[in-house]
Amino acid sequence: MSDQISFETSDFASNPEPRCPCILLLDVSGSMSGQPISELNAGLSVFKDELAADSLAMKRVEVALVTFGPVRVEAPFQPAATFYPPTLSAQGDTPMGEAIRQAIQLVDNRKQEYRANGISYYRPWIFLITDGGPTDEWKSAASAVHEGEVAKKFAFFAVGVKGANMETLSQISSRTPMSLDGLKFRELFTWLSSSLQRVSQSTPGTEVKLDAPTGWASV
Numbered sequence: 001m002s003d004q005i006s007f008e009t010s011d012f013a014s015n016p017e018p019r020c021p022c023i024l025l026l027d028v029s030g031s032m033s034g035q036p037i038s039e040l041n042a043g044l045s046v047f048k049d050e051l052a053a054d055s056l057a058m059k060r061v062e063v064a065l066v067t068f069g070p071v072r073v074e075a076p077f078q079p080a081a082t083f084y085p086p087t088l089s090a091q092g093d094t095p096m097g098e099a100i101r102q103a104i105q106l107v108d109n110r111k112q113e114y115r116a117n118g119i120s121y122y123r124p125w126i127f128l129i130t131d132g133g134p135t136d137e138w139k140s141a142a143s144a145v146h147e148g149e150v151a152k153k154f155a156f157f158a159v160g161v162k163g164a165n166m167e168t169l170s171q172i173s174s175r176t177p178m179s180l181d182g183l184k185f186r187e188l189f190t191w192l193s194s195s196l197q198r199v200s201q202s203t204p205g206t207e208v209k210l211d212a213p214t215g216w217a218s219v
Contacts, residue, residue, distance in 0.1 A: 011079065012117040020122040020200040021062045021077055021110055022192075023103045026088065027130035029069035031163060033090035036131060036183060043185030044085035050193035051080040057193075060122075060200040064106055068099035077110045096130060097138035100172070104144055107154050122204050124154040127192065128173075129180075133165030142172040149174040159188065159217075178217045187216035 024044075028037065051057050063083040065075040069092035075083065107124045114121045126145075134141075145156050158169045158177040169177035180188060195210045202208045 012119050015059055015079070016119065017056075017059045018120040018122065018204045019062050019114060020057075020060045020196060021064070021107065022125040022127060022196055023064045023066060023077075023106060025099055025103050025126055025128040026065065026067050027069060027094060027096070027128075027132060027161075028067045028088050028090050029092055029094045029132060030090055031094075031131055032069075032161075036161060037088060037090040039183040039185045040129070041085070041087055043189040044088075046186045047189035047193050048080075048083060048085055050190055051083075051196070054197045054200075057197045057200045061196050062110075064103075064110075066099055066103050066106070068095050069093060071095055071099045071102055073102070073106070077106065093135040094130065094132045095136040096128075096134035096172075097136045097141040100126075100128070100138070100141035100145060104141075104148060104154070120204050122199055122202075123152060125196070126154050126156045128156070128158045128169075129161065129188075130158075130169070131161035131163045133168045138168070138172065145172055146174055178213055181216055181218040184216040188213075191216060 026040065051061055058081045061080040062077045063080055064077040065085065067074050067088060074086050103126050107126065111121065148154050149156060156173055157175060158173040159180055160166050160169055160177050161180045166177055166179065191211065191213055198210065199208050
């Protein structure tokens with residue numbers, strides 16, 4: 001852990017740019033097996049490549065990756081420049097409530113690290129993708145999402161793949177959940193990368209108008 005802390009401190013010293021943190025909260029439960037998980041992995045590669053094409057985003061965007069089915073921190077917060085998505089496999093059920101609580105805790109911890117090192121930051125994003133509904137207790141997680149949104153602690157987005165319980169997602173997310181058109185994960189991650197790039201080019205604390213989720217969201 002001390003090595004991790006010293007690395008982060010030196011990273012903040014060499015790169016004092018404001019940080020734009022984003023947690024990818026990805027459902028890898030058994031129902032995602034086959035083509036869905038394959039397309040999700042392809043989408044993550046697109047996400048990495050799109051960010052890599054933007055030199056400012058590479059300095060400012062930080063990515064963390066949490067999967068659920070079971071809940072696992074696949075990648076802690078790290079600069080986009082060093083983020084290499086793992087190859088995900090599908091297994092297990094859908095402990096969405098625990099995963100959301102884990103993501104919120106990671107965001108809180110990361111903001112403490114920014115403040116301790118004098119680093120300014122944009123409002124963190126928590127980006128949930130699921131093809132099902134929670135198999136664990138989720139109402140406390142929904143309350144934490146709504147409280148965090150009101151306090152502007154983070155921005156929470158939810159995307160439902162075919163089979164997702166959109167009614168439950170609408171209770172969890174303050175924003176209207178979006179539905180993925182088929183398995184257009186690549187188009188989704190292109191939009192996400194573009195949105196994060198746009199945010200990272202702004203001044204922390206200002207509202208940024210995002211492009212409509214065209215090309216991947218079904219209406």
